[in-house]
């Protein structure tokens with residue numbers, strides 16, 4: 107999302123000249139409207155217009171292209187001609203939102219945002235002591251933008267067992283967790299742009315712990331039941347509140 111946001115900066119300040127696609131929105135409403143801003147919140151993407159916002163959610167198989175249409179019309183949810191430029195969104199969910207975005211989205215919860223608020227994240231974590239950390243990291247109200255790969259890598263980096271209950275995590279470890287959720291997200295973006303993301307995975311889909319030279323465990327942990335890869339030897343499961 108952040109990569110697309112950067113790529114779409116030249117669209118800001120320009121008018122929408124054409125809008126087509128099979129998204130169930132009023133395409134006519136978009137014409138001649140000026141793009142005021144481009145925003146992201148986790149995996150959601152926003153094109154802000156006067157009085158309304160186009161919200162794009164890429165779901166599992168969504169994609170986009172800039173400059174030319176790369177997928178067939180049946181996959182095209184929304185195609186925009188903006189000034190001299192074009193952008194196409196495929197197999198995603200498109201909606202128009204008339205409410206003020208600030209009243210719906212907590213920008214301070216977006217780990218990649220300039221206004222990311224680690225203290226607020228800590229407060230939310232303190233309020234859920236009985237939640238496993240693997241579930242807490244995927245909670246978009248706390249760590250918007252963190253997905254399953256980032257979850258696995260962050261927990262491996264800070265040597266924390268995914269099934270540790272949040273309330274049992276020592277204070278220093280909790281700080282490391284909150285900081286790494288953001289740090290790793292920026293590393294993830296940097297590597298993704300260079301197409302070297304997988305090369306940098308230490309835990310996700312891996313079979314052996316590099317630190318211990320022991321097999322990693324693969325388990326569908328927590329309530330979210332997402333694929334989790336971890337080392338039972340060096341990732342500590344804290345059992346008592348400290």
Ligand SMILES: [Zn+2]
Pocket residue numbers: 315316317318319320337338339340341
């Ligand atoms: Zn290990």
